Each structure stands twice: as C-alpha cells, then as structure tokens.
Amino acid sequence: MNRKPIIILVVLVVALFAIGVWLYSKYEHNVPVMLRASKSSAVVVEVVKVKQAIFPDHINTVGVLHAIQQTTISSEIAGRIQKIAFQPGTLVNKTQLLFQLDDRIYQSNLESAQAALDLSKGTYDRLMQLAKGQVSEVQIDQAKSTYFQDQAKVDVNKAYLAETAITAPFTGFIGYNKVDVGSQIEPGEALADLVDRSQLQVWYQLPESYLSRLTVNESVSVRAPVNGQEKNFNGHLTFISPNSDADTHAVSLRAIIANPDDALAPGLFVHVTQTLGAAQHALVVPEEAIVSTLSGNQVFVLNGDKVSAQTVIVGSAVNGWVPVISGLKIGDRVVTAGQDQLKEGDVVQVATAQ
Structure with a gap:
C-alpha cells in the first residue's frame, strides 16, 4: 500500500495548525475592543464630562404668527x-x-x-x-x-x-x-374676514428657567422663507405670561414683528431668536448626549461601570453644545455614543473618555 499521500496530508494538517497557532499568538492583543466586549454583557460606550462654559445671550425656538388686528365683517x-x-x-x-x-x-x-x-x-x-x-x-x-x-x-x-x-x-x-x-x-x-398684516404677533414658549432673564421690550427676531430664501424680521417682546405651564414647564411669550413688505402672514411657523440678558455661565454637554423620549429629554450618566437615565431640562443647541438647565452637575460623565443600546442599570465599558 502506498503511504506517501497519507504522510503528505498529515504534514499539511500539522503545518496549517502550526500557522494558526502562530497567527493567534501574534494578533491576540490587537483584537478590536468592540469584538472582545461582545464576549461579555458590557456595552461599549463613549463618555464626556459635563463642563461649564459661557453661553450666548440668546435662545432659539419656534413660534406661530398671529394677526394683531383681525375681525369678521358682519x-x-x-x-x-x-x-x-x-x-x-x-x-x-x-x-x-x-x-x-x-x-x-x-x-x-x-x-x-x-x-x-x-x-x-x-x-x-x-x-x-x-x-x-x-x-x-x-x-x-x-x-x-x-x-x-x-x-x-x-x-x-x-x-x-x-x-x-x-x-x-x-x-x-x-x-x-x-x-x-x-x-x-x-x-x-x-x-368676510379682514386682517391687518402691517404688524404681526408671534406666539412661542421658552423653558421656565429663562424667566428671570426675560424682560418686556427685549429684542426678538424671526426667520421665515420668503421667495425661496430665509429672511429675518425684527421685533420686540410684548408679553410674558405670569404663569408657567405645569406640564411642559414652559412660559408663553408674545412679540410684535414688523412686516413692512407684507411678506409674512398669520398662521406661518417661524424660527424665533429671543435675546436674553447678559451672557451667563452654563453647564453644557454635547448635543448627541441628549436622548429624546415621550416624557422629555434624558441623558445616561456613568456611575462606576453602570449607567442611570437622568431626566434633564435643556436649552437650544449652539455649535453642537447644549446648555443644561437642570438635572446634571459639573463633572458628571454622560454617554455620547452607544446610548441607543442602553437601559437603566446597564453595565458598560468605556471605549473613549473625554
């Protein structure tokens, strides 16, 4: 019986096994973090620390235009x-x-x-x-x-x-x-209906935490599309609600906007920029840290190797950063990547910390 093919086959198997052992020992320490993490129950996340920064003296929101004078002729x-x-x-x-x-x-x-x-x-x-x-x-x-x-x-x-x-x-x-x-x-x-559009009123809301920085006659501008281009219209704050909404924790505001070219009309949705008092220091987090839910905004805060969901009230984002009105303190570590896989109490592994 010719044993030469069998000997060759055994030699090849041994050689392949030896090569496999050598490759594993060489690249074992370079296996990606997420691949190793997949062997455990920990979710790989990225976190940043809440920091304090000087925030602009304005806030952006949306509003609806209403006529100041409007009546039904009868x-x-x-x-x-x-x-x-x-x-x-x-x-x-x-x-x-x-x-x-x-x-x-x-x-x-x-x-x-x-x-x-x-x-x-x-x-x-x-x-x-x-x-x-x-x-x-x-x-x-x-x-x-x-x-x-x-x-x-x-x-x-x-x-x-x-x-x-x-x-x-x-x-x-x-x-x-x-x-x-x-x-x-x-x-x-x-x-028939009669509408005066020479001046319009914009109705909008802001978080109640801004109430102390709002004053009547403060500058307001709205931005709306006109003939295919965004255009700004200036006005001033005329009304601050004495009450805050118990459900939304927001304050209702109204401002008068000049409409000299009759480019705006009641019922339009507009972007509103409300001027506030002097610029203030604020706690900020990256915009991607905010998770929107049916009950409001939240972030995942890292405590040891576990996370907890924390409800937060935030302002308008500027250049990728969001001011945190309440819910966090300076130095808290919040998740900025991987939170779509998280729930309360999950064990995590930090891939990058800032």
Whole structure:
C-alpha cells in the first residue's frame, strides 16, 4: 500500500495548525475592543464630562404668527346685499365701503319718522307760544313727550340707514366674500374676514428657567422663507405670561414683528431668536448626549461601570453644545455614543473618555 499521500496530508494538517497557532499568538492583543466586549454583557460606550462654559445671550425656538388686528365683517341689521365693493384678497382702507345693503325700506322709515317729528315739533312749538293759561301743563307735557319720542325715532332710523353701508373698521387685507349680491343676510352673519398684516404677533414658549432673564421690550427676531430664501424680521417682546405651564414647564411669550413688505402672514411657523440678558455661565454637554423620549429629554450618566437615565431640562443647541438647565452637575460623565443600546442599570465599558 502506498503511504506517501497519507504522510503528505498529515504534514499539511500539522503545518496549517502550526500557522494558526502562530497567527493567534501574534494578533491576540490587537483584537478590536468592540469584538472582545461582545464576549461579555458590557456595552461599549463613549463618555464626556459635563463642563461649564459661557453661553450666548440668546435662545432659539419656534413660534406661530398671529394677526394683531383681525375681525369678521358682519352687519348690525338685516337686509339684502345690493353691492360688493371690493376684490377679495386686496388691501382695503379704513372706512372704505365693503358691502352695500338695499336701503329703500330704511330710507322710507326715516322719511316717515322725520314727518312725524316735524308734526310733533310744530305742535309743541305752537303750545309753547300760547299765553300762559290758554293751555294746560298736561297738554304741554304730552306734546313735549311726543316730540322727544319722534326725535328718538328719527335718530334710530338714521342709524339703521347708516348701517346699510358696511365699511372696513381698519386698514387690512380682505378675504373672500362669504355672501353674494342678492343674498338676504341677518344681523351678525359673517360676510368676510379682514386682517391687518402691517404688524404681526408671534406666539412661542421658552423653558421656565429663562424667566428671570426675560424682560418686556427685549429684542426678538424671526426667520421665515420668503421667495425661496430665509429672511429675518425684527421685533420686540410684548408679553410674558405670569404663569408657567405645569406640564411642559414652559412660559408663553408674545412679540410684535414688523412686516413692512407684507411678506409674512398669520398662521406661518417661524424660527424665533429671543435675546436674553447678559451672557451667563452654563453647564453644557454635547448635543448627541441628549436622548429624546415621550416624557422629555434624558441623558445616561456613568456611575462606576453602570449607567442611570437622568431626566434633564435643556436649552437650544449652539455649535453642537447644549446648555443644561437642570438635572446634571459639573463633572458628571454622560454617554455620547452607544446610548441607543442602553437601559437603566446597564453595565458598560468605556471605549473613549473625554
């Protein structure tokens, strides 16, 4: 029997085994950290220490624009629309005619009331010219009462007649007419919307921890897309809510924003930059350390070789760093990488510490 092939095969196996042992002994200490860590239950993370830094004297948030003056045009009286005197979507001036009601009935009522007034006034004047004793005080009082009642009826009918011309209460943009010529309307019925856009109000909120740094008339700017480009609009803070929301721990604010080119409109979402008091020192962490949850923001804090989830209140990020309003102290070590694999109490292995 030829044993030569068997001998060759054994030699090859021994040689391959020897090479494997040599390679393992050579590269054993260069196995990546994460590969070695996978053999244990520890999660490999990166951490940084919470530090103190001088933070800018402003904070960014988002808000919604609202009109300062906005109303629904309606009529004080019933009537039939005779004329619509505007083009929907255009600028109308204060006192400009918007709707004209059919005034024939009101004009007739005024003329009738005026005729009654002329008669009662004449009667009253004649009685007053008669010599004392020729007419009783009762007759004079009755004539006077009738005269005054007729005068009041004339005034009321003049007011009704004036209401047939429905005008703009202020300068603004008029919306689409909700009625047409010939429509019969009732008092208070909505006819059109009127909005003043020369100045707008932005409604927004900030964390309650900033309350002490907010003052009325402080500068505010909003940024919004205009013709495909971001544009800034300046204004000032006009209202600070006296109460903080118990659920969100935020304070409601309002500011007036100039809109000279009529580029903005109520309802738009805008980016708001609120100027605060002087710049202050603040605790900061990298933006990537913040984990957003349904109950708020949190970070994972390293204690020994375990982590704990800590709820934090933070401000707006600037250049990758986030100011921590509450929840951390200087020197705390927070996880900046690997937290997507963590839960409360997990054992971790630090790959990089800063």
